[in-house]
Amino acid sequence: MRAEGDIGPPELDPARYWPLLRYLDKAGAAIAPLPETLDGRDRLVPLYRAMVLTRTFDQKAVSLQRTGRLGTYASSLGQEAVSVGVGASMHSDDVLLPAFRDHGTMLWRGVTMTEILQYWSGDERGCDFAGPREDFPVAIPVASQATHTVGVAMAFQLRKQPRVAVCILGDGATSKGDFYEAINACGVWNLPAVFVINNNQWAISEPTRMQTAAATLAQKAVAAGITGSRVDGNDVVAVRDAVSRAMDEARQGRPQLVEALTYRLGDHTTADDSRRYRDDTEVSARWQEEPVLRLRNYMVGRGWWTKADEEELIRDVRAQVDAAVEDYLSMPPQEPAAMFDHLYETLPPSLAEQRRMVEDSDG
Numbered sequence: 050m051r052a053e054g055d056i057g058p059p060e061l062d063p064a065r066y067w068p069l070l071r072y073l074d075k076a077g078a079a080i081a082p083l084p085e086t087l088d089g090r091d092r093l094v095p096l097y098r099a100m101v102l103t104r105t106f107d108q109k110a111v112s113l114q115r116t117g118r119l120g121t122y123a124s125s126l127g128q129e130a131v132s133v134g135v136g137a138s139m140h141s142d143d144v145l146l147p148a149f150r151d152h153g154t155m156l157w158r159g160v161t162m163t164e165i166l167q168y169w170s171g172d173e174r175g176c177d178f179a180g181p182r183e184d185f186p187v188a189i190p191v192a193s194q195a196t197h198t199v200g201v202a203m204a205f206q207l208r209k210q211p212r213v214a215v216c217i218l219g220d221g222a223t224s225k226g227d228f229y230e231a232i233n234a235c236g237v238w239n240l241p242a243v244f245v246i247n248n249n250q251w252a253i254s255e256p257t258r259m260q261t262a263a264a265t266l267a268q269k270a271v272a273a274g275i276t277g278s279r280v281d282g283n284d285v286v287a288v289r290d291a292v293s294r295a296m297d298e299a300r301q302g303r304p305q306l307v308e309a310l311t312y313r314l315g316d317h318t319t320a321d322d323s324r325r326y327r328d329d330t331e332v333s334a335r336w337q338e339e340p341v342l343r344l345r346n347y348m349v350g351r352g353w354w355t356k357a358d359e360e361e362l363i364r365d366v367r368a369q370v371d372a373a374v375e376d377y378l379s380m381p382p383q384e385p386a387a388m389f390d391h392l393y394e395t396l397p398p399s400l401a402e403q404r405r406m407v408e409d410s411d412g
Contacts, residue, residue, distance in 0.1 A: 077346025103153035127314030130340035134288025162373035195231035202240035221252025249313035282311030
């Protein structure tokens with residue numbers, strides 16, 4: 050009961066209205082029975098392998114940037130469970146609209162490491178995916194992919210296709226108008242869309258508490274008339290389960306918003322130095338919650354993973370990453386005129402003339 054004269058919105062208890070779904074605690078111990086579809090070595094090892102591959106690739110990409118062989122790069126360190134869990138929840142014919150930190154989702158769906166490296170080197174050929182042909186390229190402008198998601202989902206609805214548009218965006222994106230417009234449109238039109246908020250609690254140097262007075266980001270779904278939920282983003286089992294359920298709902302024309310709580314262990318990008326705005330002690334404490342060790346501890350405790358398994362996996366993923374890097378570095382650079390290749394299906398006269406000028410000067 051609110052006191053007479055109180056102003057402002059009533060306080061809502063997040064734990065009651067938006068409980069946090071979690072199956073594995075920080076140490077990797079099960080705190081609830083795992084879903085039957087995820088309880089077993091054969092079901093968990095692929096998720097673990099994908100997270101380790103994502104992290105190994107990530108480390109190599111940062112190393113390439115530091116040595117001048119890659120452009121500015123956004124690390125996903127500590128957030129592998131979100132990207133892998135989302136990817137594993139999607140059907141092959143769904144469409145992904147990623148932000149710039151969703152390498153794990155892209156890799157799961159068949160984008161190659163070489164293509165991702167090409168993209169971050171400024172080579173547009175990296176967006177011409179050999180695998181998921183209809184997935185969207187990385188969205189650098191914050192929240193711009195949210196409105197694109199509306200268009201994709203509406204196309205599925207008009208075609209009567211049982212497909213879902215999946216948008217991954219950061220906590221900072223939920224402060225943008227694009228985000229609100231997108232979830233509002235999906236709610237009005239009952240579009241088959243799932244928005245996953247990768248809440249790593251930092252929008253570059255801005256903590257979430259400085260962006261919004263909302264107790265959760267999931268509750269922003271209420272104003273749009275769609276369902277919001279929260280999940281431990283460092284528990285890949287929980288992410289896989291929560292997003293899978295959201296996907297099932299979205300296929301029935303009930304759009305969903307899932308907030309995945311995780312933490313950005315690295316810098317915002319290789320152009321950032323997070324030590325300037327957050328304490329090392331805070332980051333060190335968050336390492337105790339990271340998703341890769343959490344799942345490994347669980348599997349080791351169940352007798353599903355051994356030291357020999359780990360050593361073999363590390364050798365395998367390093368070989369895969371090294372091969373992709375070698376392939377990337379061996380590619381000849383694009384010709385200058387290639388900057389016009391992906392602008393229009395047919396270049397307008399002004400740009401066609403510019404292209405001819407570039408080709409003539411290059412020759």
